[in-house]
């Protein structure tokens with residue numbers, strides 16, 4: 144196995160592990176109690192972030208009466224921290 148392939152497989156394993164950890168690190172919707180949901184968006188060329196991917200977290204319940212959602216950001220950890228921030 145080439146070093147590149149080995150590194151690639153390690154990267155995939157780490158990403159998979161990170162995704163599996165996500166639901167545990169996100170608090171539920173503060174209004175209806177449903178699970179939080181990550182949305183991946185494409186940056187708007189006219190916006191503040193122009194390349195890569197941007198993330199937002201919101202309520203997964205389509206019938207949520209408030210339907211809260213964070214603003215989009217390039218760093219998922221920061222977006223999770225924003226979602227989990229409660230007064």
Ligand SMILES: [Zn+2]
Nearest residue numbers: 172175202207
């Ligand atoms: Zn909700």
